[in-house]
Amino acid sequence: MSDARRPRGGRLTPVRRRLLDRLFDQALELPPEERGDYVERCLLRAPRLAFWLERLLAAGAQPTAFVDQSARHLVGNALAERTDLFPRTLVRGTRMGPWRILARIGAGGMGEVYHAERADGAFRMQVAIKLIRSRRENLARLLETERELLARLNHPCIARLIDGGLAEDGRPYLVMEWVDGRTLGEWIHGSDVNAARCLDVFAGVCEAVAFAHRALVVHGDIKPANVAVSRDDQVKLLDFGVAQLMDVDTDARLPSALTPGFAAPEQLAGEPVSTASDIYSLGAVLRWMVHSPPDKDDPDGQPRLREAWRGFHRLADLQAVIDQATADSPDQRYPTVNALLLELDRLTSDRPVRARRLSLPGVVRLWARRRRWTALFGGLGLIALVAGVSGLVWQARIVAQERDVARHEADVTLAVKDRLIVLFREASQLSGSEELSARQLLDETVIAAEEWLQNDPETLIEIRLALAEILIALDDWASAEPLLAQSVAEVRGDSSPVLLAKLKHGLAQVRHRQGRVEEGFELADEAVELIDSLSGEHPERLASALQTRGALKRLRGDWDGAVADLQRSRTLASEASAGPRPMMAWAESNLAATYLVGGRLEEAVEHMERAEALWTTLGRGESPDALTNLQNLAAVLDRLGRSEEAARRFERIIELRRSRLGESAALAASMTQLGRLLLVRGDLERGRELIDEALVMMERFVGPDTVDYASTLFGVGELKLIEREPAAAAAAFARAKSIFTRTVGAEHPYTRVAQLGEDRALAISEDAGDQREAVQRLTATIDKLRDAGPVAETFLARGLCERAVLGVRLSLPSAAEDATECLRLRQARSLGGWRELEALALVQLTRQQFDELAVSVERMAEIMYPEHPRVVWLRQF
Secondary structure, three states: OOHHHOOOOOOOOHHHHHHHHHHHHHHHOOOHHHHHHHHHHHHHHOHHHHHHHHHHHHHHOOOHHHHHHHHHHHHHHHHHHOOOOOOOOOOOOOEEOOEEEEEEEEEOOOEEEEEEEEOOOOOOOEEEEEEEOOOOOOHHHHHHHHHHHHOOOOOOOEOOEEEEEEOOOOOEEEEEEOOOOEEHHHHOOOOOOOHHHHHHHHHHHHHHHHHHHHOOOOOOOOOHHHEEEOOOOOEEEOOOOHHHHHOOOOOOOOOOOOOOOOOOHHHHOOOOOOHHHHHHHHHHHHHHHHEEOOOOOOOOOOOEEOHHHOOOOOHHHHHHHHHHHOOOOHHHOOOOHHHHHHHHHHHHOOOOOOOOOOOHHHHHHHHHHHOHHHHHHHHOHHHHHHHOHHHHHHHHHHHHHHHHHHHHHHHHHHHHHHHHHHHHHHHHHHOOOOOOOHHHHHHHHHHHHHHHOOOOHHHHHHHHHHHHHHHHHOOOHHHHHHHHHHHHHHOOOOOOHHHHHHHHHHHHHHHHHHOOHHHHHHHHHHHHHHHHOOOOOOHHHHHHHHHHHHHHHHHHOOHHHHHHHHHHHHHHHHHOOOOOOHHHHHHHHHHHHHHHHOOOHHHHHHHHHHHHHHHHHOOOOOOHHHHHHHHHHHHHHHHOOOHHHHHHHHHHHHHHHHHHHOOOHHHHHHHHHHHHHHHHHOOHHHHHHHHHHHHHHHHHHOOOOOHHHHHHHHHHHHHHHHOOOHHHHHHHHHHHHHHHHHHOOOOOHHHHHHHHHHHHHHHOOOOHHHHHHHHHHHHHHHHHHHHOOHHHHHHHHHHHHHHHHHHHHOOOOOHHHHHHHHHHHHHHOOOOOHHHHHHHHHHHHHOOOHHHHHHHHHHHHHHOOOOOHHHHHHHOO
């Protein structure tokens, strides 16, 4: 690397000094001619540390005067920075804010740790206080930010950050939840520790990290010293957020709180901490739990297997899990902590892990361990065969009908597959020299089937069903509809109940997309009853039908019924297979979507993450279903206030859908969501293009009288509101309301939201009479949204904020109350970003807190854009 490209070293913090010492010792053990290559390798992983390493090695090769001069320079800088490198230890009884020191319990690189208690009499509480070895004038602001970040981490396996401040000598301190237990480093040496307990404790750590990731918080310094274990093996993960607080004075790309041996390669290289970094650290902790560090006197220097793991029969599988979790490249690690937890579950339940391919004998051995009695009786099979012939005959009679049904369905599936292959070949040959696209081939095959199978109606219905399922997978609902509707009308009464259920379920899915909710619900309900009557023979098919019925219940406003169906579907999907299956991912994703629409964001994120892990494990991380789940996750990020990240995710999803799947209703939905987000952020031209294109695409694939089309009209209405065209905005919202009224009913929250859009269009008028009328309309809409219950609270908050704005304009005394309730609802629903800032600004305006208002408005301008109508209006005060 040329000198021009070599990085500067930055400030040499105490942690960096310790890392540098370690690198320097390793370099000195090498022959002089190999040290240059060693420095070059360090430059790739930790460039700033390599800068200092290179200087130290150069100093070692120079005369003593150079070393003396460098040493004086470094010592002078250290003394200039800090005169209390070794501050005094606090004694019992010392007060730190409302806390009183009880005892010193430890010390580390960043400071000392004390046991303390509440001393002001407000309440009784014991805590751990970390006293930091540096002065931080901006700690108060950092702590406030960090407390807001960590407020979501209410989990039994996470120790909370409670308080913080500055000691009398200017040093910052952090107040943490007191954990009465041993660190993982102490616990692991217990005489009663075994492999099962180790895996249970490690799973608790993983669950804590997974919960934090769902709350969009990264730990950044997972290590044994940050894990406490109580006497009953209850886990507490410590120091969430401490790494971020310690890093502000150092280069942001090289966290000073990282721990060598447990930090990911990208952390050592100075890159930002991510969820992938935490997954690496978890793998490193598991490796440490399995292997003790090498003995200093051991010439080989090899880690040794801890006593707790001796005799553990799946060490090779366990090592494969560790290797995948600690892969150098983040892309090669487990995609989520939940995926790692699934591997742990496979380890403890004697199922094959995904990280290691087993031979057939290995799979059989695991099967035998899971089913010891079955394997035992299998070994005695000859005796059982002779002694139990009569029993087998009796059992055969019982299962004969079930076997015949399964065999018939399998035969039909094979016949349909064979016929489809023939039809595809014939349709392709009829095209002559013209090369057909996949969609054209499907269309030609439909025509050929109707012509050539008119004398075989049963096979024709099966072929139509197979083609319709392909079209549904491509989101081409309009083309699937006639195939299913005609088949439902023609199917005979004595046909297979499985066939009838599949047809009705498929048509229910189409009616759902068409917005014909009641008709779709009746079809889905009949499909569920038909499959349920088969006594559990088709659990996955029942799970799928329940998901469709649950989605339709959601549109009917039956939120509890929707959740009940989707939870039952999730249970059936899990029980139907020992390993991950697509149906399990669909169940998680659909349940997440229901929670998202209902405003239960934390639960939605939890199930989205599980779905993402399942799709990735199945090797379908970029399939249409996986992209739909990621699209919902992007929508959650937008609501949480992370609009920039949400926009990037939407862009990627749109790119993948366009390039791999072509135009579809799902692509149009992604474009609509990104377009609405861009309108808020000020990119009106791109937002308009996306929404206009999505409107055309929705009409083509689902039709102009559907729920999806009406949702796209919301984007049109919001664009016209920003462009100050109230008449055009009102027209778009009115059309959406008309569609919702016909499809889901006048009382549905979607219909109320469309009415809310009409009210907002009237509210932007400058005429006082129009504004007073808008207040009356908003009041009626708000009352109806209140009646809808918790699922409508997100929309209710929007209505309250709009009425608060009108209240300020018309000097109504209710404005302050409306603004306060809007803020409360948005905070309760974790609606961050511009949504929370808007409500906060309105509260500050109604309370005449103009200095605070100015700060909130400027923050809104950064997230939205300076010329946004709401920002412009608030700036005038």
